[in-house]
Amino acid sequence: MPASSPLADVAREPGVAKPDPILVASGVTRRYGGVTAVDVDHLEVERGIITSLIGPNGAGKTTFFNLLCGFDRADEGSWTFEGERADGVKPHRLARRGMVRTFQLTKTLGRLSVLDNMLLAAANPGERFLPALFTPGRWGRIEADNRDRADELLRRFKLDHLRDEYAAGLSGGQRKLLEMARALMTDPSLVMLDEPMAGVNPALTQSLLQHVTALRDEGMSVLFVEHDMDVIMTISDWVVCMAEGRIIAEGTPADIAGDDKVIEAYLGIDHGGQTTGSIS
Amino acid sequence: MSWLSILALALQTAIGFQAAYHALAAVGLNLHFGYTGLSNFGHVGFMLVGAYGVGIAAERGWGLGVGILLGVGAAVVLGLLLGIPTLRLRGDYLAIVTIAVAEMLRLVANAGPSARLTGGARGFGGLSSKLGFYEHNVFEPRPGGYGIGESFVFSHQQLWAMLWTWGLTLVACLLVYLLVRSPWGRVLKSIREDEDAARALGKNVVVYKLQSFVLGGVIGAFAGMLIVLQAGAISPSRWIAPLTFAIYTVVILGGAGTIWGPVVGSVVYWFVIQFAEGVINNLWFDVSDTTVGALRLAIMGLGLMLLMVYRPQGILGSKKEMLAGARQ
Numbered sequence: 001m002p003a004s005s006p007l008a009d010v011a012r013e014p015g016v017a018k019p020d021p022i023l024v025a026s027g028v029t030r031r032y033g034g035v036t037a038v039d040v041d042h043l044e045v046e047r048g049i050i051t052s053l054i055g056p057n058g059a060g061k062t063t064f065f066n067l068l069c070g071f072d073r074a075d076e077g078s079w080t081f082e083g084e085r086a087d088g089v090k091p092h093r094l095a096r097r098g099m100v101r102t103f104q105l106t107k108t109l110g111r112l113s114v115l116d117n118m119l120l121a122a123a124n125p126g127e128r129f130l131p132a133l134f135t136p137g138r139w140g141r142i143e144a145d146n147r148d149r150a151d152e153l154l155r156r157f158k159l160d161h162l163r164d165e166y167a168a169g170l171s172g173g174q175r176k177l178l179e180m181a182r183a184l185m186t187d188p189s190l191v192m193l194d195e196p197m198a199g200v201n202p203a204l205t206q207s208l209l210q211h212v213t214a215l216r217d218e219g220m221s222v223l224f225v226e227h228d229m230d231v232i233m234t235i236s237d238w239v240v241c242m243a244e245g246r247i248i249a250e251g252t253p254a255d256i257a258g259d260d261k262v263i264e265a266y267l268g269i270d271h272g273g274q275t276t277g278s279i280s
Numbered sequence: 281m282s283w284l285s286i287l288a289l290a291l292q293t294a295i296g297f298q299a300a301y302h303a304l305a306a307v308g309l310n311l312h313f314g315y316t317g318l319s320n321f322g323h324v325g326f327m328l329v330g331a332y333g334v335g336i337a338a339e340r341g342w343g344l345g346v347g348i349l350l351g352v353g354a355a356v357v358l359g360l361l362l363g364i365p366t367l368r369l370r371g372d373y374l375a376i377v378t379i380a381v382a383e384m385l386r387l388v389a390n391a392g393p394s395a396r397l398t399g400g401a402r403g404f405g406g407l408s409s410k411l412g413f414y415e416h417n418v419f420e421p422r423p424g425g426y427g428i429g430e431s432f433v434f435s436h437q438q439l440w441a442m443l444w445t446w447g448l449t450l451v452a453c454l455l456v457y458l459l460v461r462s463p464w465g466r467v468l469k470s471i472r473e474d475e476d477a478a479r480a481l482g483k484n485v486v487v488y489k490l491q492s493f494v495l496g497g498v499i500g501a502f503a504g505m506l507i508v509l510q511a512g513a514i515s516p517s518r519w520i521a522p523l524t525f526a527i528y529t530v531v532i533l534g535g536a537g538t539i540w541g542p543v544v545g546s547v548v549y550w551f552v553i554q555f556a557e558g559v560i561n562n563l564w565f566d567v568s569d570t571t572v573g574a575l576r577l578a579i580m581g582l583g584l585m586l587l588m589v590y591r592p593q594g595i596l597g598s599k600k601e602m603l604a605g606a607r608q
Contacts, residue, residue: 100481
């Protein structure tokens with residue numbers, strides 16, 4: 001992380017306060033029967049950087065992620081997004097406030113064209129019932145603007161040649177790209193990516209990582225769930241590690257790679273055992 | 281009966297009143313099933329409340345205008361009552377709840393204690409004069425009716441009912457056409473494809489489902505109203521689940537998620553049914569009426585199976601789009 005980073009002076013400890021958080025969560029728990037899947041005391045996600053949420057399988061990352069964006073209901077806890085309350089808020093409202101998510105298993109809309117997938121994500125008054133019928137001129141103009149923006153994004157994600165194809169005809173990698181491009185059509189301030197690299201070949205992984213970096217460079221905040229440490233080390237500005245539902249470590253990628261608790265969580269070493277080396 | 285008259289009768293049925301009201305109801309169901317992905321298996325319930333709205337208003341002498349308002353209002357209320365608790369649930373729950381509610385409505389209309397309101401099992405007859413539907417008929421009564429030859433013939437009353445029903449079908453198709461090519465329609469289709477994705481992109485999925493459910497239900501209610509207007513009578517025995525299934529067949533036959541699919545589907549459906557009946561009746565040996573009824577449905581079933589194998593997207597559906605759906 002560059003010395004000028006806003007988090008250079010922030011302590012490397014779980015739940016640490018950050019100078020300019022976009023998302024602040026406190027006391028979030030989610031239980032399934034007797035199992036506590038998520039039990040997060042405090043987490044702040046800094047604005048304008050790439051934060052990775054890592055942890056071994058079953059650490060509760062995705063559950064926590066789903067809670068934050070309203071796709072699952074927390075048993076306890078509160079969190080704010082851009083300073084406003086975000087717990088108990090419906091996912092579509094959070095999306096309109098600028099918190100957009102993608103899915104681990106891509107959810108492209110198969111029987112809609114690639115372009116329609118993009119246009120769907122942009123707001124348009126013609127999405128309401130009566131304006132749809134009675135003000136086609138008005139929403140038509142907005143639609144045309146949205147189409148220009150969609151075309152630009154499709155070019156950037158190298159999907160422009162597939163613009164009029166059904167999204168179902170896309171390869172797995174192209175769907176990942178479409179999902180990311182579509183998320184950008186909502187004009188988000190926080191992009192939440194749920195394991196975007198899962199099941200993706202190495203070449204595409206590099207391309208996706210470049211796109212993620214570009215989001216940050218354009219001023220968006222990124223929260224990234226990933227269980228593969230190698231993937232996030234190069235692009236993350238900050239890493240949060242979860243294990244067994246709790247946040248066990250926070251820090252720069254370098255801090256995290258050398259953290260005993262993280263290595264233990266990933267490798268499952270007994271307490272008292274000797275650990276040497278680090279995860280690269 | 282000659283082959284020519286079998287064919288003429290099949291054509292007469294294909295554009296007749298039955299085909300018309302099936303098409304109209306199917307336009308509503310197509311909005312649910314074809315565009316929004318809602319498995320509404322109680323469409324006949326919407327038809328029933330529309331029909332009873334008009335029927336009860338006529339019986340009490342409130343006139344047709346009040347009846348239509350009552351029917352539309354009842355369909356809206358039914359859509360909201362049924363939709364608000366169930367549209368949050370997964371698709372198959374909606375199917376179970378809708379089929380059950382439609383049956384309940386029929387049984388309630390049929391029950392003794394509701395006889396004062398609905399006429400009970402016998403319903404109401406002789407509503408024609410109270411409805412006044414045929415008073416404005418532009419077709420004069422004519423001996424031999426209107427048409428060509430002996431089989432392709434409609435009475436002046438049939439023509440009047442057909443004019444209204446096909447006319448309303450056209451209006452409903454136009455409405456659906458305008459809606460599904462708007463951003464509103466795109467949201468409906470996105471819900472059909474994956475409602476979580478729609479949610480993640482800021483769409484209030486439940487509201488859209490409710491709008492689709494209510495609008496399609498009101499279109500179904502109009503089909504029910506026209507049945508009462510045409511017959512001048514109402515009875516509970518007509519509003520049974522097989523009518524919903526027939527309308528599903530029409531939607532799928534014509535091509536779910538297409539504008540004109542319900543119209544084409546209904547015309548073809550009734551042509552095949554009537555043609556099959558004509559052929560069976562014209563065989564060199566006698567077939568009893570009940571057997572004919574069963575056979576023509578069996579033939580329709582066989583036809584549907586063949587369609588599913590060779591043209592699963594329906595007559596007007598796009599194969600490419602259908603395959604896109606299968607590849608999800």
